[in-house]
Amino acid sequence: MARTEQQSNERSKARSNRASNPSPSIPLPEGEGSVEPTFTSVNVGNARAERFSGRWFWRFASPAAFYPLAGTIEKLCWFVAIALTIIGLYIGFFRAPTDATQGEVYRVIYIHVPAAWMAMVIYLAMAFWSALGLAFGTRLSFMMSHALAPTGAMMAAISLWTGALWGRPTWGTYWVWDARLTSTLILFFLYIGYIALAAAFDDKKKGDRASALIALVGAVNVPIIYFSVQWWNTLHQGASVRPGGSSMASTMLTAMMVMTFAFWAYCVAVAMHRVRTQIIERERDAKWLAGVKQ
Amino acid sequence: MTIKQKRLALILGGVLLLSAATALVLFALRDNLAFFYTPSQIVSKEAPVNRTFRIGGMVEAGSVKRTGIEVAFRVTDTAQIVPVTYTGILPDLFKEGKGVVAQGTLGADGVFRAKEVLAKHDENYMPPEAQAAVDKANQARERTQKTLK
Numbered sequence: 001m002a003r004t005e006q007q008s009n010e011r012s013k014a015r016s017n018r019a020s021n022p023s024p025s026i027p028l029p030e031g032e033g034s035v036e037p038t039f040t041s042v043n044v045g046n047a048r049a050e051r052f053s054g055r056w057f058w059r060f061a062s063p064a065a066f067y068p069l070a071g072t073i074e075k076l077c078w079f080v081a082i083a084l085t086i087i088g089l090y091i092g093f094f095r096a097p098t099d100a101t102q103g104e105v106y107r108v109i110y111i112h113v114p115a116a117w118m119a120m121v122i123y124l125a126m127a128f129w130s131a132l133g134l135a136f137g138t139r140l141s142f143m144m145s146h147a148l149a150p151t152g153a154m155m156a157a158i159s160l161w162t163g164a165l166w167g168r169p170t171w172g173t174y175w176v177w178d179a180r181l182t183s184t185l186i187l188f189f190l191y192i193g194y195i196a197l198a199a200a201f202d203d204k205k206k207g208d209r210a211s212a213l214i215a216l217v218g219a220v221n222v223p224i225i226y227f228s229v230q231w232w233n234t235l236h237q238g239a240s241v242r243p244g245g246s247s248m249a250s251t252m253l254t255a256m257m258v259m260t261f262a263f264w265a266y267c268v269a270v271a272m273h274r275v276r277t278q279i280i281e282r283e284r285d286a287k288w289l290a291g292v293k294q
Numbered sequence: 295m296t297i298k299q300k301r302l303a304l305i306l307g308g309v310l311l312l313s314a315a316t317a318l319v320l321f322a323l324r325d326n327l328a329f330f331y332t333p334s335q336i337v338s339k340e341a342p343v344n345r346t347f348r349i350g351g352m353v354e355a356g357s358v359k360r361t362g363i364e365v366a367f368r369v370t371d372t373a374q375i376v377p378v379t380y381t382g383i384l385p386d387l388f389k390e391g392k393g394v395v396a397q398g399t400l401g402a403d404g405v406f407r408a409k410e411v412l413a414k415h416d417e418n419y420m421p422p423e424a425q426a427a428v429d430k431a432n433q434a435r436e437r438t439q440k441t442l443k
Contacts, residue, residue: 097421101387106419131309135302171412172385178329216309220316231320233328233350235395240417248419 061138063279064288070272070279077269084262092255099252108166110255113241114263116159119187120222122152122267126194127219130212140275142208143282145215146198147274151267153191160184171235179228180236183221190218204282330395333374341400349376349406350395350414358390369394369406376400380408387413 060066092110099106126145133141163181164174175181194214201207229238240248241256248256283289295303320327330350331341341347349369357368365380367390378396388394393414398407420428 097423099419100422100425101389101392102415102419109419131302131305134305136298170385170387170415172387173410173412176329176412179327216305217312219309220313224316224320231327232324233330233332235329235350235412235414237415237417240419247417249421249424252419 061136061140063140063143063283064286066140067276067279067292070276074269074272074276077265077272081262081265081269084258084265088255088258088262091251091258096251096255097249102170105166105169108162109252110259112159112162112166113256114260115155115162116184117260118263118267119152119156119159119184120225122148122155123187123190123215123222124219126152126215130215133208134212134216139282140279142212143275143278144271145212146208147271147278148267149191149195149198150274151270153188153195155263155267156184156188156191160188176235178234178236179232180225180234183225183228186221187218187225190214190221194218332371333369333376334371336376336400336406337374344399346397346399346409348395348397349378349408350393351376353388353390353392353394355390367394369396376406377404378406378408380411382411384411385413387415389413392416 060069088110092107096107098104126148129141129145129148132138133145160181163184167176168174194211197214198207198211201210228234229236240246241253246253280289330348333349333351335341336349341349351369351371354368354370354375357366359366363381363383365384366377367380368375368377370376378398380396380398388411393416395412395414396406396408397410397412400406
């Protein structure tokens with residue numbers, strides 16, 4: 001009873017806010033510790049209509065609304081990540097055959113390829129959230145972007161490191177300056193630069209905007225990495241898995257795809273955990289946080 | 295347009311312009327970004343003279359001759375062939391009919407003297423049995439073609 005009353009109160013408040021602020025171009029409240037999420041008017045009866053109007057999505061732009069959802073996603077993703085890693089590594093190491101030319105060393109692909117893919121995907125995700133944050137001034141967008149950066153940097157580092165360990169026995173060298181390897185190294189530096197710049201400002205909002213620019217500018221590098229093996233002569237081989245086909249034995253491909261989903265789940269879980277700590281840190285004065293356990 | 299839409303358009307426009315600029319730069323630099331030159335490029339004198347560069351292609355089948363640790367082989371891109379000499383230990387994956395990238399200089403006699411040889415792996419991953427089947431099929435096809443000639 002008390003809940004519905006509160007909701008209807010909020011609704012009327014939101015309505016009156018909108019009435020007094022008829023221009024929709026006013027950015028969302030950005031102030032530290034602002035309590036009122038703008039789009040909290042959840043009308044159960046109109047849930048369907050809201051879903052189709054896209055309002056349900058914007059509701060989660062509010063840290064207060066997103067915090068519990070992030071917790072649920074995190075738990076789910078941890079479970080999926082652990083289960084899929086066990087399955088993927090089992091298939092990869094005990095079921096998949098030896099490669100005809102490389103021998104056992106090829107099994108690094110079960111770590112190397114998913115890590116390299118994640119490094120690229122996470123950067124694009126960071127650019128997406130940064131663009132959203134810059135355009136709409138939503139606080140949570142920047143937090144999402146910051147939460148993704150360390151994981152992306154780690155993935156880039158893993159792909160470079162495992163690639164070097166694979167390169168020595170197969171190519172005969174740990175490192176060459178070909179287009180694929182160099183552009184991946186640049187991706188790693190972009191991550192480091194993003195993290196450093198975001199941390200360099202005492203004023204978090206300035207850090208948000210400055211680092212968002214790196215995320216957007218650096219996003220140009222991602223397609224370069226992906227297509228480098230097609231556009232130029234490189235020592236790195238071309239893509240084994242392309243849309244519409246692959247040039248791998250099916251068991252090998254299965255193991256690699258399972259590991260890829262495991263990496264996805266891991267990255268989402270870690271990012272959700274990090275975004276929750278970001279929310280707690282940045283909204284520490286908010287009233288709703290006092291009511292949250294943990 | 296509201297302020298938000300304007301900002302979004304500005305950001306998307308900026309990224310678009312930046313992509314176009316990058317594309318132009320990469321297009322202008324396309325020759326310098328190549329890791330190696332193909333035998334066809336070398337034969338048509340596109341490769342630098344008296345300077346170290348890399349050659350890439352396939353090791354021609356039946357072309358590898360070893361004398362001690364000195365190796366001579368021919369690199370082909372199926373159109374042109376460049377002979378290569380090298381002194382040293384070859385990587386495990388160096389094989390006839392497989393990819394190779396060698397760094398060195400091109401002599402006046404048209405022989406490429408390699409200082410370093412790397413094996414280039416292709417994107418195919420298959421178990422030994424499958425590889426054996428593929429080889430067998432290739433041999434059979436060659437036999438058929440010979441008979442038909």
